[in-house]
Amino acid sequence: MNRLKYYIAALLCLGLVRVAQAGTPPSTAPARPVMTYPDYSTPRRAVETFIWAVKAHDSDKISACLYGRTKLEKSAADAFAQMTAAMGSMLATAKKQLGPPPGHARSPSVGAQLNALKAALMHSTVSIQGDHAVIGFARLKGKTTQGPLHLVKCGSKWKLDIQYMLHLRQTELTHKLISHRVADELTFAHVLRSVTADVNSGKIKTWQQFTVDFESRMLAVTARKEAKEEAARKASKPN
Numbered sequence: 001m002n003r004l005k006y007y008i009a010a011l012l013c014l015g016l017v018r019v020a021q022a023g024t025p026p027s028t029a030p031a032r033p034v035m036t037y038p039d040y041s042t043p044r045r046a047v048e049t050f051i052w053a054v055k056a057h058d059s060d061k062i063s064a065c066l067y068g069r070t071k072l073e074k075s076a077a078d079a080f081a082q083m084t085a086a087m088g089s090m091l092a093t094a095k096k097q098l099g100p101p102p103g104h105a106r107s108p109s110v111g112a113q114l115n116a117l118k119a120a121l122m123h124s125t126v127s128i129q130g131d132h133a134v135i136g137f138a139r140l141k142g143k144t145t146q147g148p149l150h151l152v153k154c155g156s157k158w159k160l161d162i163q164y165m166l167h168l169r170q171t172e173l174t175h176k177l178i179s180h181r182v183a184d185e186l187t188f189a190h191v192l193r194s195v196t197a198d199v200n201s202g203k204i205k206t207w208q209q210f211t212v213d214f215e216s217r218m219l220a221v222t223a224r225k226e227a228k229e230e231a232a233r234k235a236s237k238p239n
Contacts, residue, residue, distance in 0.1 A: 038064065040157035043133040044121050047149060050160060051114045057092060059085035067152045067159035072178055077162045079185035086192035090214075093196045098207050117146060133158060184225070191217045 037052045038061065039045040046065065053061035062081035068074035088110065095101065125136045131153040137146045150164040163169050168178060195214050198204045204213055 040065075040159065043126050043128070043135055043149075043151045043158045044124065046151055046158035046160065047121060047135065048118060051118050054084060054088060054114060055111065057085045057089040065160055066162050066165070067154060068162045072175060072182075073162050073168060075182050076166055076168060076178060079182040079189070080162075080166060082189040083185040083192070086189040086196070090192045090196040090199070093199050094204075094207070094210055097199050097202075098205075098210060101207050120146060132161075187221055187225075188218065191221055 035045065035048060038049045040049060050062065050065040053065055059078075059081040062084055063078050066077035066081065068077045091110070120137055121135070123138060127134045127136070133151040133153070135149040135151070137148070150161040151158045152161050153159075167173070195204070195210070195217065198213065199210065204210050
C-alpha cells in the first residue's frame with residue numbers, strides 16, 4: 001500500500017513540479033520570441049521543452065528531454081516518461097469526457113503547476129560548469145518553491161539529468177531496487193492507459209466511477225506484485 005501511495009503521489013506531482021502557482025514576481029523583461037519546440041539549446045529552453053513534452057502527453061518527447069548515463073538509467077527515464085505521459089493523457093481524457101473533476105478549484109492542475117514552473121524559469125539562475133548546469137530558483141516567502149534542476153549537455157543539446165530528477169544517486173537505491181521501480185512504473189503506465197481507453201469508450205461515465213476504477217486497478221496490480229514477491233521469498237527459504 002505504501003508503494004502504491006508513493007507512485008500515485010509521484011504521478012500527480014510528476015516528481016519535478018513543485019513551484020507554487022502564486023507568488024512569482026511579474027516580469028519586467030522584454031517579450032521573448034515565440035519558441036519552436038523542441039529546443040535544447042540552453043538549460044532553460046531544455047526545461048521549457050520538457051514542459052511542452054509533458055503537456056503533449058508524449059512519452060517519446062519526454063524521454064528525449066532526459067539524460068541517463070547507463071542502460072539502467074535510460075530504462076528509468078523511459079519508464080518515467082511512459083508513466084508521466086499515460087497519467088497526463090488519462091487526466092486530460094477524463095476532463096474532456098466527464099467534465100471538470102469535483103473539487104478541482106481547490107487543487108491546482110498539473111498544467112497550472114507546469115505553467116508556474118515555466119514562469120519561474122524567467123527569474124531563475126543558471127550556473128554552468130563544463131557540460132553540467134544547475135538551474136536555481138529564488139525562495140518566495142510563504143510559498144513552496146522548486147528545488148534546483150540539474151542538466152547535462154550531450155553534444156549541442158541540454159537534457160535533464162535523470163540521476164537527480166529521480167533521486168537515483170541515493171546510496172540505498174541498488175540496481176535491483178531501481179529495476180523493480182522501472183517494472184512498477186511500466187505496469188502502472190499500462191493500467192493508466194487501460195483507464196483512458198475505458199473513459200474514451202464510455203465504459204467509465206462519472207468521476208466517482210473513474211476514481212473507483214482507477215484505485216481498484218492500481219490496488220490490484222500492487223496486490224499481485226506483493227503476492228508474487230511473498231511467494232518468491234517463501235520459495236527461497238530452506239526447508
